[in-house]
Amino acid sequence: MIRFSLFGIPVEVQPFFWIVMALLGRADRADSREDFLAVALFVIAAFISVLIHELGHALTGRKLGGGYASIILTSFGGLAMNQGGRFTRHQRFLMIAAGPGAGFAFLLAILVTLSLIFDSTDVIAFASRHLFGQGIPFKTFELMDFLEKKPFIHFFLADLLLINFWWGVLNLLPIMPLDGGQITDIYVKPQRRVFLIGLVAATAMSLFGFLKLGLYPGFFFGYFAWINYQNMKSLNWQ
Numbered sequence: 001m002i003r004f005s006l007f008g009i010p011v012e013v014q015p016f017f018w019i020v021m022a023l024l025g026r027a028d029r030a031d032s033r034e035d036f037l038a039v040a041l042f043v044i045a046a047f048i049s050v051l052i053h054e055l056g057h058a059l060t061g062r063k064l065g066g067g068y069a070s071i072i073l074t075s076f077g078g079l080a081m082n083q084g085g086r087f088t089r090h091q092r093f094l095m096i097a098a099g100p101g102a103g104f105a106f107l108l109a110i111l112v113t114l115s116l117i118f119d120s121t122d123v124i125a126f127a128s129r130h131l132f133g134q135g136i137p138f139k140t141f142e143l144m145d146f147l148e149k150k151p152f153i154h155f156f157l158a159d160l161l162l163i164n165f166w167w168g169v170l171n172l173l174p175i176m177p178l179d180g181g182q183i184t185d186i187y188v189k190p191q192r193r194v195f196l197i198g199l200v201a202a203t204a205m206s207l208f209g210f211l212k213l214g215l216y217p218g219f220f221f222g223y224f225a226w227i228n229y230q231n232m233k234s235l236n237w238q
């Protein structure tokens, strides 16, 4: 177990975090030195990104509601907690939104930094290819030539883009306990309806995952569908 403190907020990284991130980085298929290095880079990119996301929650929560903030990185990502803080509904919304917000801001900072070094059209072309599988044409080949010579910087940048964009977007789906589900929970009553929305969205995403994205996303959302179903069953319509 790794423990450290960042901006006065205690952070605990559980061993399971590294295992799940390594599996998401395709550690099961790695069979060469280069493959293992690529997995290690993915894990580092995930660690930095999840930490920035949780810091967004924790720092905003501490600033708005006081209390004692702490962060745990665990199997399914991260958790930012705030004990003893007092929040209005609007402040709770801001605290939850600050997690994905921090990730998107980090993504933007990476793209702006790249644009200071390389042609900005090329940076957009590079990002859109990695994020959406297609994009606008490159203007020059400086960025791609540079990345071809430095494949590990290429992997690392691609991982950071993918994680901070796609995990951020998926995390905003209205599924408990994702951030999108927590935001739904602030505004939708009764709470049983929140879990019903989560069940429907997670089931749809699980099917989409199995059909289009692969086993892990399928199981991941399937697990969330089950959690939402269990919670819904335990509540009555009020």
Ligand SMILES: [Zn+2]
Pocket (backbone or CB within 6 Å): 053, 054, 057, 099, 100, 179
């Ligand atoms: Zn979050």
